[in-house]
Amino acid sequence: MAEIIIKIENLSYRYPRTKKWVLKDINLEIKQGEFLAVMGENGAGKTTFCQCINGVIPHSQRGKMKGRVIVAGINTVESSVSRLAQQVGMVLEDPETQLFTTRVRDEVAFGPENLNMPVPEILERVSWALKDVRLEQHADRQPTALSGGQKQRLAIAAAIAMKPKILVLDEPTSQLDPVGTEEVFTVIKALKDEYGMTVIIATHKSEEIAKFADRILVLKEGQVQALASPQEIFSNTKLLKENWIRSPQVSELATYLAEQGCPLSSFPILPQEAIRLLTHWYEEAET
């Protein structure tokens, strides 16, 4: 049984000068090495939730926070964002705003430089991080000259160069095309498999979630609507409809077939499963 790395207790938060609570009484435990997807319609509180984990809330973003967030044994309220940065790496939605140097190598070095590390160690981390996101050939290019997918991979490299235990990604692929999306998810998956990194990702990309996530957290108006495996979430048609979540296409097909009175023997969320079930279904229909 893996240990609990993030513990969220009765977390509520509201932005300054507003009355509405954006997060309401959230309780959650996340295990070391887990891949958690955060879903929900726009305005459900996904970004706010992500910012609570790396301490941007309440440190950089004022407002009122209730409850506790414990990350790797550190209470976020009592720590600082820069100290938490060594535990939690963060990737934002917009590839542009989070890159601010003129060279890929410098971008990755920025974090370790801030920790006042010796130069040889930084260089080692830079080459390691760039290799992990497969950008090692681009080390001397300008970040602005990279493609969207490459930019987000660079943002990931910049985050993992701090060797965090947790990686938080706030809609990292919402501005990317399918190829860029695929690139980014492949890199995230590799990081999880290789280093047992805990991944928390806010996203709308159901297909990828179905493939990679261990659990899905569904937020609605700042409250936890559901917390379960992708299988359970994507087969719950009512929940999906209420939260404007699109299920993977193969799941939609399965739902449609069930509505037409020809249910499959189990509920697929991945194309391979669907193929297996459909083949089986045809064979049965023939006999």
Place this chain on the structure above:
Amino acid sequence: MSLIDYFPGDSSIHKLDPRVKVVALLIITVSIFIISNFFVIAAFFLACLAFWRVSGLPFKKIKVFLKFLLSLFTFLTLMQALFLPGEHYLLNPLIPKSVPLIGGLGRISLDGIVYGLLLSLRLLTLVLFMPLVTMTTEINTLALGLVKMGLSYKIAYMTTTAINIIPTFQNETQVIMDAQKMRGLTVFEKGRMLDKFKAYPALVVPLVIGAMRRAQLMGVAMDARAFGAAKTKTFINDISIGFLDLVALVAVLVFCGIGLAFNFIL
């Protein structure tokens, strides 16, 4: 189209130590402000053009900006010609000096034209020297230079980030203008001056809101990478002042010294 975007290159100006570049720019700027002799300024201007040549920066990048300057200079010279009292006139005052308030107006003074041209050339030279530093120095190197000159690294980053964000604003302005044009806002192209002023909120409001949002996100991104965690910060790129840097600095000092000397002799 920007005076500030880093332009990658391999010239000797690119390779100079950022500290030397910043100090040289300061010396040159101060000299240009002191010097009032037309010919000395012209010498500075020619030197500047030579530097541009060496740096390999393309003039094309600042063409739009130069066009804008040209209209400013025309206006400046015209005003001086019309209003600066002088001894030599191309056109003698239409209104005799004895008339109160507007007496002596309606002239074109030769001294005014010369003075206007001097002002213009001085401004142009100043403006052209700046990109020689900003466009040939990477932002991180510039920050490092400032830190090594004794600035705290937070302030150094604040400065360089502010410089760096200007091109982004220029792009954003263009995007907003295009978006407004697509919604039928034509005043920026063919409206009258007054209408343009009235339409400015349509441009400025989204620009400012966007800037604030952007600044906030950038702050989050920097925080998330431990900016400000330690008192000092390491830099993977080291800089050092070499022989050539010293030569360049001495050359600038000598040049400005001679320029100043000539200015006071002539």
